[in-house]
Amino acid sequence: MDTWELIATERALLVEALGTLDEEQWTVPSLCAGWTTKDALAHVVSTAEMTPPAFLLGMARSGFSFGRLMARNVAAVGADPVPRLLERLADRVHTRNAPPGPTGSWLVEAVAHGEDIAYPTSTTIPHSEEALVAAADSAKGTQPLLGAKKRVAGLRLVADDVEWSTGDGPEVRGPLRTLILAMVGRPPVLTDLKGEGVAELRARS
DSSP, X not given: OOHHHHHHXXXXXXXXXXXXXXXXXXXXXXXXXXXXXXXXXXXXXXHHHOOHHHHHHHHHHTTTOXXXXXXXHHHHHTTSOHHHHHHHHHHTTTOOOOSSSOHHHHHHHHHHHHHHHHGGGTOOOOOOXXXXXXXXXXXXXXXXXXXXXXXXXXXEEEESSXXXXXXXXXXXXXXXXXXXXXXXXXXXXXXXXXXXTHHHHHHHO
16 A cells, blocks of 8 residues: 555544544544644645645745744644534545645655544544554654654664554653654653653653
8 A cells, every 4th residue: 555545544534533522522632732723633634635826825924933823834734623624624535735845754644644633532543553654653753844754763662552663772662653653752741751761762852
């Protein structure tokens, strides 16, 4: 299965799993700092609807600030109610347009932002093992924006639910979805990880 097919599968799983959340759960803080769970969903929708020309135009209008562009897009897309946002994401499950960047980054986005919503709402997204492994392999070497490469340097990450590991050094062990969140800088999940490398990872997050 190629990366875009994995992305399509993950988007479909997000729509199905997140459709069970109630109104209150869409107002709680997500794992992504400064965003509610609804904000995180709006960001996922925004990315799924983005094209390279729209991204470049948006950057120009945002003073070439990526953070400002994301905030503008979340505010605009997030004006829709949650049911409509889920419909919009469902409509984009199989689309292959995206902002400029490696395809693997959009798989990381689907997995990580889905968990940004699922984790604080105690929701389970039944990710495929193939998607989690591919997302972890993509995330571990990403430095711009996510900062994962520097964050995990000198540490050995080991999944205890699937066959996956990376790096050398003090060990950090746990479920692969949690390791992905730790790699991309989500400190709250570190309490679910074990190993002598967790303290160092916490200091870097």
